[in-house]
Amino acid sequence: MISRRARPVGASALPGIGTSRPAARRRNFVAGVLLVPGLLALFFLLLLPLANVVVESFRPYVPGKIGGLVDASFTLSNYAALLHPVYLDYLNTMIWCASLATLGGLVMGYPVAYAIARTKSHLFRMCLIALLVGLLFLSALIRVYSLELSFGTVGLGRTLSGLMGVSSNSRTYAEFLVVIGLMHHSIPLAALLITATIQNINPRLVEAAQALGAPLWRGHMSITLPLSMPGILSAFLVCYTTNLSAFVVPMILGKGKIQFLSNLAYDRYAELANFPSGSAIAVQLLAVAVIVTYGIGWLLRRRFGEGIH
Amino acid sequence: MKRLVDDFWKSAVLACLLLTLAFLIGPLIVAISMSFDARGYLAPFPPTSLSLRWYASFFANEAFISGLWNSLILGFSATLVSAIIGTMAALVITNYDFRGKAVLSALFLSPLMIPAVVIGLALLVFFSRAGIFNGFFRLFCAHVIVTLPFTVRAALASLTGIKRSLVEAAMSLGANERQAFWHVTFPIAKPGIFAGCIFAFAYSLDDVAASLFLYDTRSITLPVALVGHMRANFDLSVAAATTFLAFITVLLIVVLDRLIGLNRIVGRGLYR
Numbered sequence: 033m034i035s036r037r038a039r040p041v042g043a044s045a046l047p048g049i050g051t052s053r054p055a056a057r058r059r060n061f062v063a064g065v066l067l068v069p070g071l072l073a074l075f076f077l078l079l080l081p082l083a084n085v086v087v088e089s090f091r092p093y094v095p096g097k098i099g100g101l102v103d104a105s106f107t108l109s110n111y112a113a114l115l116h117p118v119y120l121d122y123l124n125t126m127i128w129c130a131s132l133a134t135l136g137g138l139v140m141g142y143p144v145a146y147a148i149a150r151t152k153s154h155l156f157r158m159c160l161i162a163l164l165v166g167l168l169f170l171s172a173l174i175r176v177y178s179l180e181l182s183f184g185t186v187g188l189g190r191t192l193s194g195l196m197g198v199s200s201n202s203r204t205y206a207e208f209l210v211v212i213g214l215m216h217h218s219i220p221l222a223a224l225l226i227t228a229t230i231q232n233i234n235p236r237l238v239e240a241a242q243a244l245g246a247p248l249w250r251g252h253m254s255i256t257l258p259l260s261m262p263g264i265l266s267a268f269l270v271c272y273t274t275n276l277s278a279f280v281v282p283m284i285l286g287k288g289k290i291q292f293l294s295n296l297a298y299d300r301y302a303e304l305a306n307f308p309s310g311s312a313i314a315v316q317l318l319a320v321a322v323i324v325t326y327g328i329g330w331l332l333r334r335r336f337g338e339g340i341h
Numbered sequence: 342m343k344r345l346v347d348d349f350w351k352s353a354v355l356a357c358l359l360l361t362l363a364f365l366i367g368p369l370i371v372a373i374s375m376s377f378d379a380r381g382y383l384a385p386f387p388p389t390s391l392s393l394r395w396y397a398s399f400f401a402n403e404a405f406i407s408g409l410w411n412s413l414i415l416g417f418s419a420t421l422v423s424a425i426i427g428t429m430a431a432l433v434i435t436n437y438d439f440r441g442k443a444v445l446s447a448l449f450l451s452p453l454m455i456p457a458v459v460i461g462l463a464l465l466v467f468f469s470r471a472g473i474f475n476g477f478f479r480l481f482c483a484h485v486i487v488t489l490p491f492t493v494r495a496a497l498a499s500l501t502g503i504k505r506s507l508v509e510a511a512m513s514l515g516a517n518e519r520q521a522f523w524h525v526t527f528p529i530a531k532p533g534i535f536a537g538c539i540f541a542f543a544y545s546l547d548d549v550a551a552s553l554f555l556y557d558t559r560s561i562t563l564p565v566a567l568v569g570h571m572r573a574n575f576d577l578s579v580a581a582a583t584t585f586l587a588f589i590t591v592l593l594i595v596v597l598d599r600l601i602g603l604n605r606i607v608g609r610g611l612y613r
Binding site: 046059062063066067069070071073077078080081082083084085088098100140141143144146147148158161162163166167169170171172173174175176178179180181182183186187212215216220224227228231232233234235242245248249252273276277278279280283284294298301302307310311314317318319321322324 | 343346347350351354357358360361362364365366367368369371372375383384385425426427429430432433436437446450451452453454455456457458459460462463464465466467470479482483485486490493518543546547551553554564567568571572575579580582583585587590591593594597598603604606607608611612
C-alpha cells in the first residue's frame, strides 16, 4: 500500500538514477522491507494490546480469574465505579499535584534556562547543561529516594511540616512531597526546552527598553517573557503529560495517601487481579494523556502559532 | 533609583537560580553521603562516622545483583533492536514521499505519550491471552516499544540533516543505493543514532511502571527490586544503589557529550 505510492526523491535531479521501472519497483520493495519490522512491532505490541485493553474494560469482573469473563455480555460497570466520589477525589488530587508541579517546574526552570542562554562563561554553560541532562537521565528511584532522605522524617520533614502547620505524616505533607518529587524532574525538562527559545531572542531588545527608561524587570516581563512563550508552552505540554502519568513518585513519596491513576491501575492488577477495572482506569489515563497532548496542544497552537511541538 | 531596582531584580533572580540549583543537587548530595553512613539504622543527616557497610549489603543482596545483570542485558538488547527497527523506519520516512507519512511518524513516536503503566497493563493482558509467560521476553517486548520513540526521533533528526546531494554525488560516481547508504549516509548519521540509543538505554534502565506488570521471578530488574525493597524496608542499602546508578548516569552523560556534544541538545541559537 505504502510502497506503491512511494516515488524516488532525487529522480528529477539525477536523470538515469531511480527513474527506470525495475529500479523504482526495487526501491519500493526496499521501503516495504525496511518498514515491516517497525509496523509489526507497533501493531502487535502496541495497537492490538491497547485495543484489547479497551475491550477488556467493558467485560464483567470475576474474582480469581485472570482477565474478565469472555462470553458474558459487555458492561459499563467498570466505568460506573470510576464516578464514585472516592475516585473523583483521586482524580482531583492527581490533577492538582501535576498542575502545581508543572507550574513550579516552569517558574523555577525559567531562570536556569535564562542563565544557560545568556551566560558569557562557556564552562558555566556546559556545567549547567550537563547537570540538567544528568538530572533527566537520573533514575526516578534515585530521585524519590534522595528526596525522601532529605525531606522525609529523617531530613527536613519535621521542620518543614511544622512550618506548614501540619504533621509530617499528614496527607498535606505527602502531597507536598509528591509535588516536589515531580518538580525535581520538571525543572530540568522545562529548563532545557526553554533554553532553545531564549537563545533566539535578541538581547538588544531588552537593552533598548532599558535605554528608553524601563527598569530591567519591566523589560524582561514585557519583552523576554512574551517572546519565549512558545518555548514555555511546549515545556508546559511535555511536563504536564509526564507529571500526569507519573508512577514511581506518587507510589513512594505519596505513601499510599496520594494515588495517581497509574497507581490505582497497578493496584487493581497487583492486589485484586481485577483486570477489567484496571483496564477501565488505564483507558481513562490514556484519555487524559490524549486530551492533554492533542487537545490542549491544538488549542495552544491555534492561539500562539505553530512554534509549539 | 532605577539602578537600585535593577540590582534588586538581578539579585532576586540570582537567589531564585541558586535556590533551584540547591533543590536539584542538595538531595543527591545527602543521599550519596548517607550511603557512607556507619550507623546501622536510618538516622538524621549528616553521618557521624563513615563506612562501606551499605555497599557491602547492596552487593551481598542477591536480588539487586541479579537485577542489575537483568537490567543491563535487557537495556542493551532492547536498545539494539529498537535502534535497528527505528532507524529502518526513519530511513523510509526521510527518503520516501507517500500519503500518510505524518501519521506514520506520529505512530512511531506515540509510545512516548502513552503512560508506561497503560503499556505495561495492555501487554500483560495481551500476553496472558496469548499464553506467553516468559518474563524476559515480555519485558524485552515492552522495552522495545517504550524506547522506540527515542531511537526513531534521533534517527529522523540525524537523517534529515544529511544533504541529499551527498548521496547523489556518491551515486553519480557509481555507487548503488546500498553502497551510498553504508559509505555516506550511515557514517554521518551514526553519532546522532547512538545518542538516541543512550536516551533509550537510560529510559530502559529506569523503567518501573511497565516492568512491574511483566517481570517474573527469574527476570526481575534492578528498578523493580529497588522499588520492592523501598516499600518493604526503607534502609540505606538503596543509598548505595543511588551512588552506583548516579555513577552510571555520569558515564552516560560523558558518552553523550563525546558523541554529539551536549551543546547540541539545546542548540546554538541565533544570539549565542
